[in-house]
Amino acid sequence: MRSNTEWIAALDGSGDGHAAALSDLRTHLLRASLFTLQRALHDISPQESSIVRELAEDCAQEALTRIRRRLHAFHGESQFTTWAYAFAVNTAFTVARRERSAYAGHRAHEGAGSPSPGPHRVRAR
Numbered sequence: 001m002r003s004n005t006e007w008i009a010a011l012d013g014s015g016d017g018h019a020a021a022l023s024d025l026r027t028h029l030l031r032a033s034l035f036t037l038q039r040a041l042h043d044i045s046p047q048e049s050s051i052v053r054e055l056a057e058d059c060a061q062e063a064l065t066r067i068r069r070r071l072h073a074f075h076g077e078s079q080f081t082t083w084a085y086a087f088a089v090n091t092a093f094t095v096a097r098r099e100r101s102a103y104a105g106h107r108a109h110e111g112a113g114s115p116s117p118g119p120h121r122v123r124a125r
Helices: 004-012 016-040 049-069 080-112
Strands: none
Touching (some): 004 016, 004 080, 016 049, 049 080
16 A cells, blocks of 8 residues: 555656556546446436446546646645545546436436437536
């Protein structure tokens, strides 16, 4: 387990340590995104697990990009992984809101007999 200082040094650096830190962080972010999306979208049908996994992958990548841009803003007031986790959760909640909204729109069009793409067709990028 890395300390806050080790996380920042590895992510700011280059080479094998940098690549390993990015990989570890992405795994952490993917887990947080997947958990958040599964909980937030559990009652929307049909949410295929492959769609949720794909959304989680997108969230993790977006969170990783944001973290790298804001790395200088981390001041060590919490564990680095806690700080990073918040990026993944917030990104996943934003995507879940969009998916729920798209699903509601789909359900409204379904009742009117109009074709509409499923909720997984409307994607946050």
